[in-house]
Amino acid sequence: MVTIEDLGILRDVRVDDGTVHVTITPTYAGCPAMDAIRADIEAALPGEPVVVHTVLAPAWSTDDITDAGRSRLAEAGIAPPGISTGSTNGRGLVALALSVRCPQCGSPDTRELSRFGSTACKALWVCNACAEPFDSFKAH
Template identity: 60%
Template sequence: MTATTRAWEVAATVVDPELPVVTIEDLGILRDVTEDDQGRVHVQITPTYSGCPAMETIRHDLVDTLTTAGYQHVDVEFVLSPAWTTDWLTEEARAKLAAYGVAPPTHRAADGPVGLTLSVRCPQCGSPDTRESSRFGSTACKSLWICQSCREPFDHFKTL
């Protein structure tokens, strides 16, 4: 295992502070991890949206996690281009979100028209008979939905 691979594996364990069931690797925001010959680690991450308040916490968690693993110099860079999309979520992240009670976003088509979300399947009972209650949920990247079948509220991770 190369040093960079080890640094990546350590960085990949950092969880999202707003969705603690998924790691930053699961979310696809961990872009690159490099280590130079003097043991300095450089991590690149992309925010899920401009102004995401979790990014400073993620930066701090990355520095703490890598320092605890023995890396003395850790630098975290925010990379804004290309912009993150929900297509970067791993299938494992989608499954973890659903199990956590957050409806994962649908995949976007690479070409063609942008799809319109009319209904989101309830992560509790699986019913498509749901309605959006609020465009903003517990965080700005989620919206609040209510299932008409089981009457449970749930967050939906917005498609970006």
């Protein structure tokens, strides 16, 4: 199971005067999963007063995904994004990895089928080696 903590969506949890305050950040502004995530947080603490705060800044980045989250995504058949180096080569350009490894067989011989996958934050890819389709998180 991949958690919101694994994905870096969970920013803070604190208790203030008996109320649990949970702060989350969407992977994309307007992410349709936020209502479901909010409901799941509230359901996980039945009978407790819970306030879920949504913050947009700092913006979520695929760099916020934990190492455990990257492993769990791959185990679930979703290609985790590469980690940004933060290097701009002094010209304002960020190097990108064009190859996405197949989470099924590990092959880098893959191609993007559609920029739009099962959710707004993922793209649909296929492995040329094992022919399996898979989602890949869009790096941002």
